[in-house]
Amino acid sequence: MARSVWWGLGVGAGFGAASAGVGWFYSSVLLDPTQRPVYPERVLAVGPASITLAATRLAAQPGTWGLRWPEGLAVMGPVTAARDGEVVRTLLGGHRPVPGITAVLDTGPFDPDPSARGLAFETVDVATPLGPSPAWLVPASRDTWVIMIHGRGGSRREALRVLPALHGLGFPVLVPTYRNDEEAPASPDGHYHLGDTEWLDVEAAVELALERGARRIVLFGWSMGGAITAAFLDRSVHASLVDAMVWDAPLVDWRATLRLQARNRRLPPGLTPFATTATRMRIGIDFDRFDLRRRPPAVRPPTLIVHSTEDTAVPVGPSRALAAVAASLDWPIEYLEVPDVEHTASWNADPEAYERAVAGFLERVLR
Numbered sequence: 001m002a003r004s005v006w007w008g009l010g011v012g013a014g015f016g017a018a019s020a021g022v023g024w025f026y027s028s029v030l031l032d033p034t035q036r037p038v039y040p041e042r043v044l045a046v047g048p049a050s051i052t053l054a055a056t057r058l059a060a061q062p063g064t065w066g067l068r069w070p071e072g073l074a075v076m077g078p079v080t081a082a083r084d085g086e087v088v089r090t091l092l093g094g095h096r097p098v099p100g101i102t103a104v105l106d107t108g109p110f111d112p113d114p115s116a117r118g119l120a121f122e123t124v125d126v127a128t129p130l131g132p133s134p135a136w137l138v139p140a141s142r143d144t145w146v147i148m149i150h151g152r153g154g155s156r157r158e159a160l161r162v163l164p165a166l167h168g169l170g171f172p173v174l175v176p177t178y179r180n181d182e183e184a185p186a187s188p189d190g191h192y193h194l195g196d197t198e199w200l201d202v203e204a205a206v207e208l209a210l211e212r213g214a215r216r217i218v219l220f221g222w223s224m225g226g227a228i229t230a231a232f233l234d235r236s237v238h239a240s241l242v243d244a245m246v247w248d249a250p251l252v253d254w255r256a257t258l259r260l261q262a263r264n265r266r267l268p269p270g271l272t273p274f275a276t277t278a279t280r281m282r283i284g285i286d287f288d289r290f291d292l293r294r295r296p297p298a299v300r301p302p303t304l305i306v307h308s309t310e311d312t313a314v315p316v317g318p319s320r321a322l323a324a325v326a327a328s329l330d331w332p333i334e335y336l337e338v339p340d341v342e343h344t345a346s347w348n349a350d351p352e353a354y355e356r357a358v359a360g361f362l363e364r365v366l367r
Contacts, residue, residue: 019270019271019274020274020278022267022271022274022275023271023273023274023275023276023277023278024274024275024278026258026262026265026267026271026274026275026278027275027278027279027282030192030194030258030275030279031191031192031193031194031279031282031283032191032192033153033180033186033190033191033192035153035182037070037104038104039069039070039101039102039103039104040056040058040102040104041053041054041056041058041059041067041102041103041104041105042054042100042101042102042103043067043097043098043099043100043101043102043103044086044099045099046091046096046097046098046099047091048091049090049091050080050088050089050090050091051067051074051076051088051089051090051091051097052086052087052088052089053067053086053087053088053089054085054086054087055082055085055086055087056087058105058342059087059089059105060079060082060087061105061340061341061342061345061348061349062078062079062340062341062349062350063078063341063345063348063349063350063351064076064077064078064092064109064348064351065089065105065106065107065109065345065348066094066105066106066107066108066109066110067097067103067104067105067106068103068104068105068106069097069101069102069103069104071095072094072095072096072097073094073095073106073109073111074091074093074094074095074096074097075091075092075093075094075109075110076089076090076091076092076109077089077090077091077092078090094109107158107161107342107343107344107345107347107348108155108157108158108160108161109161109348110157110160110161111157111160112157113136113156113160114136114138114160114163114175116160117160117163117164118164119138119163119164119167120138120139121136121137121138121139122136122137122139123135123136123137124136124137124174124208126176126177126201126204126205126208127204127207127208128178128179128184128185128200128201128204129200129201129204130179130184130185130186130187130188130201131185132185133176133177133178133179133181133183133184133185133201133204134176134177134183134184135156135174135175135176135177135205135208136156136159136173136174136175137172137173137174137175137212138163138167138172138173138174138175139172140167140170140171140172140173141170141172142169142170142171142172143213143214143215143216144171144214144215144216144217144218144243144366145171145172145173145174145209145212145214145216145217145218146166146171146172146173146174146217146218146219146220147173147174147175147176147202147205147206147209147217147218147219147220148163148173148174148175148220148221148225149176149178149202149219149220149221149222149225149228149229150221150222150223150225151221151222151223151224151225151249151251151344152192152194152223152224154222154223154344155177155181155182156175156176156177156181158222158344159173159175159220161347161348161351162220162347162354162355162358163175165355165358165359166220166358168359169359169362169363171218171362172209172212172214174205174208174209176201176202176204176205177201178198178201178202178228179193179197179198179201180192184201189282189283191282191283192224193283193285194224194227194254194279194283194285194290195224195227195228195230195231195251195290196231196283196284196285196286196289196290198224198228198231199228199229199231199232199235199236202219202228202229202232202236203232203236203237203238206232206236206238206241207238210238210241215241216241216242216243217238217241217242217243218242218243218244218245218246218362218366219232219233219242219244219245219246220245220246220247220248221245221246221247221248221250222247222248222249222250222344223248223249223250223251223313223314223343223344224251225247225250226247226249226250226251226252227250227251227252227254227290229245229247230250230252230290230292230297231289231290231297233245233297233298233299233300233301234289234297234298234299235298239297239298239299240299242299242301243301243302243365243366244301244302244303244304244361244362244365244366245301245302245303245304246303246304246306246358246361246362247303247304247305247306247319248306248307248344248346248347249306249307249308249311249313249314249319249343249344249346250305250307250314250319251290251314252290252291252292252293252318252319252322253290253291253292253293253315253318254276254285254287254290254291255272255276255287255291256315256317256318257313257314257315257318258272258275258276259272259315260312260313260314260315261313262275264312292318292322293318293321293322293325293329296329296331300329300330300331300332301332302332302333302334302361302365303331303332303333303334304333304334304335304336304357304358304361305319305322305323305333305334305335305336306336306337306338306346306354306357307319307320307335307336307337307338307346308337308338308339308340308341308342308343308344308345308346308349309337309338309339309340310339310340310341310342311342311343312342312343313342313343314343316337319335320335320337323335332365334361336357338350338354
């Protein structure tokens with residue numbers, strides 16, 4: 001019997017060590033800012049005004065998309081045909097790919113800066129705690145500025161989709177980088193901090209806007225940009241200046257997101273606590289502060305949340321749950337759900353409808 005007990009203890013210890021190792025590895029993937037692009041789509045044919053792709057779930061998504069490969073970026077419109085392992089989409093502009101190459105669908109179909117949308121801009125340096133960090137500044141007439149924060153592993157190009165609509169409403173727009181972006185200073189430990197320190201760079205961007213004449217602020221964030229701006233609203237001395245916020249596929253519950261991404265990697269859900277423990281040990285984050293339904297930020301301005309139903313990166317459930325309890329949190333939240341597209345692709349599904357929703361929300365709450 002004693003031998004069985006020791007055998008059981010040995011197996012348990014081995015399982016615990018293996019689980020901790022997987023948790024540490026998963027944490028390393030989560031915190032690593034290194035970009036490793038992959039190109040899962042295959043171009044089968046290119047016509048005068050069409051691109052034919054090998055049929056996949058992603059290639060068949062509705063709406064307007066970029067198709068990116070190492071040497072170029074094409075702009076693709078809606079699916080016009082789907083047959084026998086092929087998806088045909090309209091070719092709207094950009095570069096023309098060569099049949100046979102591999103590429104990736106990109107939610108950002110515009111490159112490289114606001115000039116691609118016909119907008120005048122200047123590049124300014126935001127004085128972040130880690131050093132100068134570049135930002136695009138698109139001037140306009142109002143004294144309420146929009147500051148746009150991209151997600152983990154993303155870039156400022158995310159903002160190019162909706163920039164013309166905001167400019168058309170008269171808002172000056174500031175699109176900053178933040179720590180660990182390719183053009184920005186690295187964090188001292190080389191890790192993402194999942195919003196726990198990145199909010200300081202948003203605070204610096206707000207301070208630049210104030211120096212340039214802003215009186216009030218609108219925050220616009222995608223994905224982890226939601227977690228970053230939530231931390232800003234909870235901790236910044238300037239949080240009370242925020243009059244409205246737009247969140248696209250926001251990360252409002254880190255633990256729920258990690259559980260989803262563990263399933264994506266075919267890891268047992270029970271290993272997620274090991275990953276959160278390892279992450280907390282490495283960067284000091286308190287995940288409770290990033291469960292916004294239970295711990296809403298100190299300042300809660302009117303907020304529009306847009307989330308797509310087929311998001312496999314950040315689950316839609318926490319956004320639904322937050323919207324459902326918003327009234328009890330004294331948090332004016334409007335919620336819009338978009339079907340059939342992936343993470344941060346609600347604009348891509350129907351650009352005109354998305355921009356109408358954003359413009360209508362801002363006009364209502366900023367009267």
